[in-house]
Amino acid sequence: MGGPLTRYRMLGLRESLSESDQYSIACKQLCFILRIAYSKVEKILRSLIFQDILTAFRLLPQMQTQAAVSAAKLLLQNAEAALPIQMKVLAVMEFKHAMVACKRRCEARQEEECLVQLPPDVLLHIFSLVDWRSLASAAVVCRSWNTASSDNSLWHLQYVACFGNLDPRSGERVEKEEFKRLEEDVAAGVCTDWKDAFKRAYTGLLFKRFTFRGYCSCCDAIVWLSNMTFYYSFEPCAPYCQEHEIKPLINSADC
Secondary structure, eight states: OOOHHHHHHHHOHHHHHTSTTTHHHHHHHHHHHHHHTGGGSOHHHHHHHHHHHHHHHHHGGGOOSHHHHHHHHHHHHHHHHHSOHHHHHHHHHHHHHHHHHHHHHHHHHHHHHHHHHSOHHHHHHHHTTSOHHHHHHHTTTOHHHHHHHTOHHHHHHHHHHHHSSBOTTTOOBOOHHHHHHHHHHHHTTOOOOHHHHHHHHHHSHHHHTEEEEEEETTTTEEEEOOOTTHHHHOOBOTTSOSSSBEEEEEOGGGO
16 A cells, blocks of 8 residues: 555545535545644655645635635644644635635626626616716726716716706806707717716806705795705705795805
8 A cells, every 4th residue: 555655645635626526525634634644644745735735725716616615714724733833824824815816706706797797788777867976986886887877978867957957068057948959969969078067067166156055935944955956956845845946045155
């Protein structure tokens, strides 16, 4: 049968570690060897066992099962109990690197699966249903979401919903006929950067003139506005009043 070194090599643990269906078993066999035989074998065999432990940790990111991760954690525990300090430190470092790589691969795989399930036309449809805050937040999720959330037609919808009939270039309110012409320009393909227009309307002087309060003549009361849409669309002020409209208050310093 030969000596311990020959018998250990015959186990073929290193080859088994590279196979996903045998990885967990090979790790458990290494755990058993560490507990029962490691302290009793010669130095050259100890070195070989240690190299196989490091190999197990290096191959862990290639394994895509929770069983492999659990087996590697168990191997680390046994290695910490049996190995000398210097080898123990190296084993722990290798394991930590492997876990970081596992996490990155898992995140990349999840993102890829998500993107496969959400083609561009579906993203556009979903983003057309959200408010401007959600649309802006979607831009930082991933590259494809950033592209979809920057679609000009989406920001045109947001502009109309939030600012109504404001000229996107001057920020001044225009008559219905003039705004209708602007709408026709959009339909005809005249280029207007609606995302930029939205930013300018949001941060411009006209927006800064308004407070976060409004006045309802029916209720004869000042109310807080929780939705920016009220600034320009003057929708009914529910739940305060079902039939009348709120008008925004203007800072006295700007009058």
